[in-house]
Amino acid sequence: MEQDSAPGVGESELAGSFASYTAGLAFALLLTGASFIVSQTHLLWAPGVPAGLIVLAIAQMGVHLVFFLHIGTGPDNTNNVLALAFGVLIVVLVVSGSLWIMAHLNANMLSPSAIMQMQR
């Protein structure tokens, strides 16, 4: 068998532990439940519900990253965290850029009736 771990590096570091998976599951269940409650009841001020749901979703993604994917602050994780930061940057650019451009295109588009008028 090949030598798979450097001395001093615990092999359980990437696989986590039973306690961390269970804590992650508990947090994820809690946050999912909160999302359903916020969206279905009037607990939150109505215009604030989308913002509340997005905050809960980001929190749950964080829980998944830390407790399930083990993206943490350890020395072996620096590269993973940097890659994640770059991925998040691209995702934000793609989503916000698309929404921004399409909103402007939509605002500047002629209505179908106006196009019909011009064709006459």
Add this chain to the structure above:
Amino acid sequence: MSAHAGIAGPAPVRIVVAYGFWIFLLSDIILFSALFATYAVLSGQTAGGPSGHELFELRHVGVETLCLLFSSYTCGLGVLAIERRRLHSFYLSFAITFVLGAAFLGLELSEFVGLIARGAGPSRSAFLSAFFSLVGLHGAHVTAGLVWLSFMVAQTAVRGPRDFVRRRLLCFSLFWHALDIIWVALLTLVYLLGAR
């Protein structure tokens, strides 16, 4: 990494493999972000057809969420078991993961079939085209994950819990957890916000 690379030598294979696979997962998440952007742009364009408020059943979606969340948990426990060479609890964990993943897929397919039967198929409106491509892509990933899971269980049975098998199982678990992260975004942006 650089902090102790000079002391401990090059990083272990396991860490390098997980890093490479993490980069792949991030590129997959970027693929999803393009479809999320499309959905966000088109979500109001119902062309006189039904909107998400009329179509989505949150009880159904809640059960799907629980299936995926618990399958992620049992997948993690399976990886822990194989690291400790406990083969029986590994097989049990991955069997539960497979059943829960298949249950999720079945629920999603029944939702799709129900929508198409009501005349709300992907060709009805731009909103529904975007909905079916986004949720369908996630479903396709789950299907691929189930195929991969079956192969990995077979490989573990044939080759035993050797280093390369355990590395592949680690990559599978990363893939499965990442699908759960994408589902959190889907649940919030498509279902919970769409059903309001």
